[in-house]
Amino acid sequence: DARVTQTPRHKxxxxxQEVTMRCQPIxxxxxxxxxxxxxxxxxxxxxxFRNRAPLDDSGMPKDRFSAxxxxxxxxxxxxxxxxxxxxxxxxxxxxxxxxNTEAFFGQGTRLTVV
Amino acid sequence: AQSVTQLDSQVPVFExxxxxxxxxxxxxxxxxxxxxVQYPNQGxxxxxxxxSGSTLVKGIxxxxxxxxxxxxxxxxRKPSVHISDTAEYFCAxxxxxxxxxxxxGTGTQLKVEL
Numbered sequence: 001d002a003r004v005t006q007t008p009r010h011k012x013x014x015x016x017q018e019v020t021m022r023c024q025p026i027x028x029x030x031x032x033x034x035x036x037x038x039x040x041x042x043x044x045x046x047x048x049f050r051n052r053a054p055l056d057d058s059g060m061p062k063d064r065f066s067a068x069x070x071x072x073x074x075x076x077x078x079x080x081x082x083x084x085x086x087x088x089x090x091x092x093x094x095x096x097x098x099x100n101t102e103a104f105f106g107q108g109t110r111l112t113v114v
Numbered sequence: 115a116q117s118v119t120q121l122d123s124q125v126p127v128f129e130x131x132x133x134x135x136x137x138x139x140x141x142x143x144x145x146x147x148x149x150x151v152q153y154p155n156q157g158x159x160x161x162x163x164x165x166s167g168s169t170l171v172k173g174i175x176x177x178x179x180x181x182x183x184x185x186x187x188x189x190x191r192k193p194s195v196h197i198s199d200t201a202e203y204f205c206a207x208x209x210x211x212x213x214x215x216x217x218x219g220t221g222t223q224l225k226v227e228l
Binding site (some may be wrong): 004020033091102103105107 | 121128148150156157158159160163186204216218219220221
């Protein structure tokens, strides 16, 4: 059963600490997305990779957020330093560009910054 | 750029009653359209999608949606809802050739009551 795997599922951290969220996309998928979901803003696209190269990270605060794909099986989203306003659920999704169809979502990482 | 409007933030409905969740989109180019469902503390799951062909598309769990290009709408319908349909529903759009990069609406909370 192919699925997008995100770790950790929950993270509570203190303000100022570094947070790293990980995502394992579905094997063979060549596009990876990071979304953030909050009550106020809904689902926001933070970053978008194709074939491991970043295509669009305009939705991401550059001063504290960074997203990478060290290899085809791992995507990371880091926040350093974290702030209370970063509290949200972060979703990773992957898809197959050539089919141009839907993105498949992981179960998310619920981040709480205190 | 594309945008999606879901006018109803909450829709209460009694079990076994029909329901329609509204979605309107805006785009200057041709698009693909999707409905996703999110159950509590879960990721987003695809309900159905419109890529081309018949404007009436059927999805999982008895849901269907109709693409109306002239009205730029993609409303989701179910003839008889169940308690288990209680969830948040998101309409999303991507331009054709957009490579799975989705723009989401703000979501509609469907609450099914006995």
